[in-house]
Amino acid sequence: MLLRSGPLMLLEKMTRPLRAVAVSGGLQRPSRAATLATYLLDLIASEVACDRHLVELGCLAPDLAGAIWRNQLPDTVECELVAVEQADILVVVTPVFRGSYTGLFKHFFDFIDQDALVDKPVLLAATGGSERHALMIDHQLRPLFSFFQARTLPLGIYATEKDYLDHRVQNEALVQRAQLAVERALPLLHLSRGRGVDATGGMAAA
Ligand SMILES: Cc1cc2nc3c(=O)[nH]c(=O)nc-3n(C[C@H](O)[C@H](O)[C@H](O)COP(=O)(O)O)c2cc1C
Numbered sequence: 001m002l003l004r005s006g007p008l009m010l011l012e013k014m015t016r017p018l019r020a021v022a023v024s025g026g027l028q029r030p031s032r033a034a035t036l037a038t039y040l041l042d043l044i045a046s047e048v049a050c051d052r053h054l055v056e057l058g059c060l061a062p063d064l065a066g067a068i069w070r071n072q073l074p075d076t077v078e079c080e081l082v083a084v085e086q087a088d089i090l091v092v093v094t095p096v097f098r099g100s101y102t103g104l105f106k107h108f109f110d111f112i113d114q115d116a117l118v119d120k121p122v123l124l125a126a127t128g129g130s131e132r133h134a135l136m137i138d139h140q141l142r143p144l145f146s147f148f149q150a151r152t153l154p155l156g157i158y159a160t161e162k163d164y165l166d167h168r169v170q171n172e173a174l175v176q177r178a179q180l181a182v183e184r185a186l187p188l189l190h191l192s193r194g195r196g197v198d199a200t201g202g203m204a205a206a
Contacts (some may be wrong), residue, residue, distance in 0.1 A: 018050035018189060021087035025094035025105035027058040031168045032127040034058075035158050035197060039091040039169045040123060043182045048189060053087075055080045057104050064104065070111045081108075085116035088192050089123070090150070090183060092141065093157075096128035100140045109144065117148035121188040123181055125157035134158040151188055155181040 022041045026033035034056055041052045057064070059074060060077050067073050070081070094101040124141045128134070134164045137156035157178050163171035169178075 018048060018088045018100060019053070019083075019086060020044045020050045020089050020091070021053045021055065021110065022091035022093065023055045023057065023104045023105075025057050025092075025108075026127075027061065027095070027104065029058065029061055029101065031056075031058065031095075031163060032159065032161070032167075033093045033095045033125075035164065035167055036125055036127055036157065036169060037091055040091045040093070040125060040157065040178060040182070043178055044091070044185070047182055047186055050088070053083050055083060055108075057102075057108055060108070061104055063150065064108060066142050067111075069083055073116050077111075081111055087120065089121045089189050090117070091123045091125065092145070093125040093127065094141065096126055096133045096136050099133055100136055101126070101144070106144070109148075112148070114148065117145065117150040118149045120148075120192050121185050122150040123157070123185055124152055125159070127159050129160065131158075131160055151192075153185050153188075154185060157181055 020041055023039035024031060024037040034054070037054055041054060043135045044050060046124055060080060063074050063077050067077075070078070073081075094105045097103070102132040122145050122146070124137050126134075126137050128136070137158055141156070142152050152169065155177065157174070159169070159171070159174055163169060169175065
């Protein structure tokens with residue numbers, strides 16, 4: 001394997017397309033969390049040229065749920081973990097379950113290398129059945145990504161059923177908030193692309 005290091009690796013990172021990765025914790029299909037994650041990815045892509053990738057935890061659930069160590073996971077899950085670790089910007093969207101992120105959402109991030117998200121911009125979002133749990137973004141999601149020393153963006157995005165029409169985001173206030181959140185993320189994007197772990201060589205098991 002050709003090992004790249006120092007200036008060559010930095011040059012490669014600075015010239016490759018930006019990577020925008022979203023993780024949807026939605027477990028059902030269609031999923032409002034996945035719809036919102038896709039919407040936010042598309043918004044980012046409308047502002048800056050980037051490769052988009054959506055990780056749908058509902059699809060990974062059978063392979064993910066029974067594992068304790070990262071080396072027990074099949075390649076399908078490992079590839080998604082690497083995509084998250086190598087992202088220049090991360091969008092995370094979880095359904096609210098019992099006032100918090102879902103158990104599977106936490107389980108997925110338990111496998112992420114604890115240094116892989118340092119300084120990575122992370123846009124926090126959630127979908128709930130009720131508006132009463134909008135603060136779970138700040139009380140539950142934000143502390144999780146603080147553990148990873150990520151740069152969580154100040155504006156979180158919270159959506160409920162009334163924000164959708166035919167499985168599409170349609171509420172104007174939500175649209176504007178999402179736009180503002182993305183605009184405020186852009187200055188951080190170019191800072192983050194030079195950082196990050198070399199996932200082919202630098203990942204330890206969680
Ligand atoms: C087990 C379970 C627990 C839930 N707990 C909450 C809750 O505490 N607060 C809330 O607002 N919605 C709650 N909901 C509603 C979900 O958040 C909502 O259905 C979900 O955000 C829809 O997104 P999805 O289509 O991606 O699943 C719960 C749903 C389930 C299945």
